[in-house]
Amino acid sequence: MFEQTPQPIRHTADRTLTILQRPAARDSTERVERLQTTFRYILYVVVTVFLFTPFVMTVLSSFKSSAEVIAYPPTFLPSIWHPENYIQVFIANPNFFRQVVNGFVVTLLLVGCNLFFCSLVAYAFARLEFPGRNLLFAIMLGTMVIPSWVTLVPKYVLIQNLGLVNTYGALLIQSFITPFGIFLMTQFFRSVPRELEEAAIMDGVGWFGAFWKVVLPVARPALLALGILSFKDHWNSYFDWLVYMQTPDMFNIQLGLAAFRGVYQNQWDLIMAGSVIAILPILIIYILGQRYFVQGVATTGLK
Numbered sequence: 001m002f003e004q005t006p007q008p009i010r011h012t013a014d015r016t017l018t019i020l021q022r023p024a025a026r027d028s029t030e031r032v033e034r035l036q037t038t039f040r041y042i043l044y045v046v047v048t049v050f051l052f053t054p055f056v057m058t059v060l061s062s063f064k065s066s067a068e069v070i071a072y073p074p075t076f077l078p079s080i081w082h083p084e085n086y087i088q089v090f091i092a093n094p095n096f097f098r099q100v101v102n103g104f105v106v107t108l109l110l111v112g113c114n115l116f117f118c119s120l121v122a123y124a125f126a127r128l129e130f131p132g133r134n135l136l137f138a139i140m141l142g143t144m145v146i147p148s149w150v151t152l153v154p155k156y157v158l159i160q161n162l163g164l165v166n167t168y169g170a171l172l173i174q175s176f177i178t179p180f181g182i183f184l185m186t187q188f189f190r191s192v193p194r195e196l197e198e199a200a201i202m203d204g205v206g207w208f209g210a211f212w213k214v215v216l217p218v219a220r221p222a223l224l225a226l227g228i229l230s231f232k233d234h235w236n237s238y239f240d241w242l243v244y245m246q247t248p249d250m251f252n253i254q255l256g257l258a259a260f261r262g263v264y265q266n267q268w269d270l271i272m273a274g275s276v277i278a279i280l281p282i283l284i285i286y287i288l289g290q291r292y293f294v295q296g297v298a299t300t301g302l303k
Contacts, residue, residue: 056280063111067270084272092260092270095248099256100277106171106252107195109233110189113172113228115223123211125182126189127197137186144179148239156243170244175234181226188222189215224289232282253278 051120060070062085062225090096125137154164155174164170197210204215204261216223241255248259257274264270 027257046208058272059276062276064269066267066269080242085269089270089273092264093256096256098249099251099253102250103235103252106168107231109172110175110234111230113176114181115227117177120186122182123189123215125186140179140182151189157245163259170242183228185222188219192218228285228289231285235282252265
């Protein structure tokens with residue numbers, strides 16, 4: 001039997017080939033990652049431009065003349081700036097200021113009611129043990145999928161019998177608490193450690209004291225998220241105001257703009273100025289509370 005001689009040259013060649021392939025593989029991976037990052041940012045820019053362009057055009061159109069708004073080809077910047085459009089919209093519609101006030105009063109009242117009552121009910125679902133708790137929670141969630149037009153006539157008859165038509169009460173009585181707000185706060189309270197409130201209960205403050213003094217301060221991100229969402233929904237409300245409000249002095253700004261457009265169909269400059277005024281409150285609130293909004297929505301899904 002002849003002994004096989006070792007082949008060091010072959011092993012050395014394989015090792016050299018492997019060493020040469022590693023930088024090539026690393027370069028290929030880095031190149032793919034750079035392409036993915038570049039594509040991702042391009043997509044972000046395209047989506048941002050697509051979503052932000054209508055708002056920018058609305059703001060710029062509010063400073064144009066009515067003829068320039070509908071001119072073709074369209075202009076991007078106003079040839080002559082007309083900041084007086086924001087004053088003219090209040091002059092052309094004498095009830096416009098009252099409609100803005102109506103929207104703020106009802107929206108702020110509903111936001112306050114939503115924050116308090118939704119948090120209170122959510123705390124009961126998340127912490128208290130009582131018969132039928134899970135069944136009631138399931139029924140409450142089920143009401144979220146019921147179309148609003150199904151309950152429109154019964155609600156209107158009830159509110160009319162209470163004498164609340166064309167008053168703030170017609171809107172407050174049906175929206176002071178919402179299933180979505182209860183669900184959002186319930187999910188957050190379930191993520192809060194029980195030890196925080198149990199220590200307070202042992203000190204004799206009771207369940208409501210623990211809720212008010214311990215849990216609510218911890219739930220500030222979720223409360224701000226609910227507040228922003230609630231403000232957006234109630235401020236932009238149109239259909240409820242259309243159904244329950246009968247006189248222009250009781251309209252909100254959205255319904256007032258729709259009525260204004262019906263009367264002044266060609267005053268696009270004033271319509272754009274009124275639209276910007278309607279957008280500004282939501283934009284300001286979201287910019288100020290953006291960090292807490294994202295944090296609150298994220299933390300509601302921990303458990």
